[in-house]
Amino acid sequence: MNNKSGFILRHPPQVRANHWFVAIVFILATLSGLAFFHPAFFFLSNLFGGGPWTKILHPFVGVVMLVAFSMLASREWKYNRVTDADRQWQKKAMDIMLNHPVKMPDIGRYNIGQKYLFRTLLGMIGILFLTGIVIWQPYFAPMFSINLVRLAVVAHGIAGFITIVAIIVHIYAAYWTRGAIRGMTRGTVTAAWAKHHYPGWYKEMSKGSK
Amino acid sequence: MVQQSLNIERRSATTTPSPGVRHSVEVAKLIDISKCIGCKACQAACMEWNDIRDEIGTCKGVYDNPADLSAGSWTVMRFSEVETDNGKLEWLIRKDGCMHCADPGCLKACPAPGAIVQHENGIVDFQQENCTGCGYCITGCPFNIPRLSPKDHKVYKCTLCSDRIATGLEPACAKTCPTGAIMFGSKKEMITQAEGRIADLKERGYQNAGLYDPKGVGGTHVMYVLQHADKPELYSGLAKDPQLSPLVIFWKGIAKPLMSYGLGVAVLTGIMHYVTVGPNEAEEDETEK
Numbered sequence: 001m002n003n004k005s006g007f008i009l010r011h012p013p014q015v016r017a018n019h020w021f022v023a024i025v026f027i028l029a030t031l032s033g034l035a036f037f038h039p040a041f042f043f044l045s046n047l048f049g050g051g052p053w054t055k056i057l058h059p060f061v062g063v064v065m066l067v068a069f070s071m072l073a074s075r076e077w078k079y080n081r082v083t084d085a086d087r088q089w090q091k092k093a094m095d096i097m098l099n100h101p102v103k104m105p106d107i108g109r110y111n112i113g114q115k116y117l118f119r120t121l122l123g124m125i126g127i128l129f130l131t132g133i134v135i136w137q138p139y140f141a142p143m144f145s146i147n148l149v150r151l152a153v154v155a156h157g158i159a160g161f162i163t164i165v166a167i168i169v170h171i172y173a174a175y176w177t178r179g180a181i182r183g184m185t186r187g188t189v190t191a192a193w194a195k196h197h198y199p200g201w202y203k204e205m206s207k208g209s210k
Numbered sequence: 211m212v213q214q215s216l217n218i219e220r221r222s223a224t225t226t227p228s229p230g231v232r233h234s235v236e237v238a239k240l241i242d243i244s245k246c247i248g249c250k251a252c253q254a255a256c257m258e259w260n261d262i263r264d265e266i267g268t269c270k271g272v273y274d275n276p277a278d279l280s281a282g283s284w285t286v287m288r289f290s291e292v293e294t295d296n297g298k299l300e301w302l303i304r305k306d307g308c309m310h311c312a313d314p315g316c317l318k319a320c321p322a323p324g325a326i327v328q329h330e331n332g333i334v335d336f337q338q339e340n341c342t343g344c345g346y347c348i349t350g351c352p353f354n355i356p357r358l359s360p361k362d363h364k365v366y367k368c369t370l371c372s373d374r375i376a377t378g379l380e381p382a383c384a385k386t387c388p389t390g391a392i393m394f395g396s397k398k399e400m401i402t403q404a405e406g407r408i409a410d411l412k413e414r415g416y417q418n419a420g421l422y423d424p425k426g427v428g429g430t431h432v433m434y435v436l437q438h439a440d441k442p443e444l445y446s447g448l449a450k451d452p453q454l455s456p457l458v459i460f461w462k463g464i465a466k467p468l469m470s471y472g473l474g475v476a477v478l479t480g481i482m483h484y485v486t487v488g489p490n491e492a493e494e495d496e497t498e499k
């Protein structure tokens with residue numbers, strides 16, 4: 001272990017800061033975007049100073065989110081390759097989700113669910129950006145044909161929905177996996193946590209410290 | 211502001227009933243293109259009554275002036291020179307502006323509660339004080355009418371003079387037209403009026419004369435008498451069969467409600483999973499094994 005009390009460093013401070021900045025800005029983008037999505041959510045525009053302010057802020061918040069997320073994604077990119085151990089894990093995914101006792105395959109730093117989620121976010125946030133530009137009044141939307149704007153606004157809504165569901169899953173999984181949030185806030189996880197959830201990564205880390 | 215003396219049929223992004231105890235008849239404006247001489251008195255009257263003054267533009271070498279609708283020009287005359295089948299040259303002049311659709315795409319698309327209202331008499335009116343400036347209405351409209359003002363980022367278009375009609379006056383354009391090409395009354399009356407005129411035109415050799423009241427948008431409260439109703443495209447590209455875009459129908463009719471429920475279900479699934487399965491905990495003594 002590289003830490004005296006049996007803690008392993010999982011996320012260095014730059015990554016933690018980056019992650020939580022993304023999380024805050026993403027939530028602001030979600031709340032402001034949803035205000036436009038359905039009248040049931042329009043009350044959210046009050047959080048941003050009313051309809052016109054929400055309309056003005058949302059795209060800028062989205063762009064800030066995109067920049068910060070790109071930085072986070074470039075840091076995490078290398079950990080998100082799918083391996084054979086991941087595929088074995090996937091076969092047991094149902095049992096793992098139901099807390100049945102299983103022999104955990106030797107997976108690395110992240111499990112395949114996290115990896116798929118990472119890819120989904122990457123793709124969807126890209127689509128959100130491109131379609132968001134096309135529907136951005138009054139700066140860019142007038143440059144595009146009306147049918148492209150219609151298509152983009154539908155695609156933006158769908159991509160927004162997929163991204164929000166993905167983040168709901170992400171937040172719940174982080175909460176459900178006791179000890180994970182500590183990894184992203186304090187930076188460290190317990191050895192037992194690492195061994196239980198990511199045996200391959202645990203072996204790698206304990207090798208490194210010897 | 212909404213005209214309080216007019217009943218409201220529906221409001222954008224509103225799921226509860228609209229004020230509706232009064233009763234009003236369905237109105238319509240009838241524009242008889244065969245009588246229009248292109249004098250633009252109606253354009254001037256519209257500016258005058260509504261106190262709008264557009265930027266002075268430049269001459270494009272044609273009579274169309276201003277060249278397009280804008281936040282400061284709610285109606286423009288569109289001139290087209292057309293050679294009809296019998297080799298005759300015809301000058302077709304169409305007064306363009308909001309059609310006041312019975313099934314308005316702008317209102318369906320708008321996300322801001324009460325930024326667009328449809329009065330029971332058929333007038334579709336934008337309430338700029340509730341407008342966010344998102345431009346969704348532009349994507350909803352099949353006639354390319356709403357215009358976002360670069361100055362205040364609100365959307366404007368013809369109001370059908372709802373403020374005049376609320377007090378029993380006719381629209382400013384109808385009042386001012388020197389040839390009587392613009393008429394105003396109940397929709398029923400206007401249809402009867404049009405039928406008489408169409409019979410007249412047919413007698414004078416316009417076999418395809420007809421009324422433009424397109425069913426694809428549920429009919430309109432601005433209707434045209436066309437000499438060539440079989441070819442509305444001749445009139446500066448008037449849509450032959452205007453419809454709400456299938457993308458807009460999918461967006462507002464299916465995606466919006468379905469995905470809103472979807473989000474609720476996602477959150478609820480998480481909670482239910484937690485209370486039934488419980489957290490995923492690592493045993494602290496596992497490393498010793």
Ligand code: HEM
Binds near residue numbers: 034038061129131156
């Ligand atoms: C990446 C940069 C982004 C840009 C440039 C952008 C731009 C826009 C624009 C211009 C609108 C129309 C309303 C308005 O003008 O404020 C909009 C709506 C919306 N945005 Fe974004 N956005 C971005 C990111 C996001 C993100 C990250 C989310 C949430 C996951 C999101 C969710 C939404 C939703 C749900 C709507 C309403 C769509 C509808 O009415 O169907 N956007 N966005």
Ligand code: HEM
Binds near residue numbers: 026027073110181
């Ligand atoms: C309040 C909300 C959030 C919580 C509680 C949270 C929690 C966490 C935790 C605990 C981890 C570490 C997982 C591990 O060590 O295995 C993590 C990783 C990560 N989070 Fe979040 N997060 C939140 C919001 C977000 C948002 C909004 C985004 C992006 C849009 C995001 C993107 C990521 C990424 C990319 C990783 C790295 C995982 C990977 O690459 O597979 N998170 N998050």
Ligand code: SF4
Binds near residue numbers: 347
């Ligand atoms: S620009 Fe204004 S009127 Fe048009 S859809 Fe958006 S909020 Fe409604």
Ligand code: SF4
Binds near residue numbers: 314315354355
């Ligand atoms: S013509 Fe366009 S702006 Fe006018 S009521 Fe129909 S959809 Fe709305």
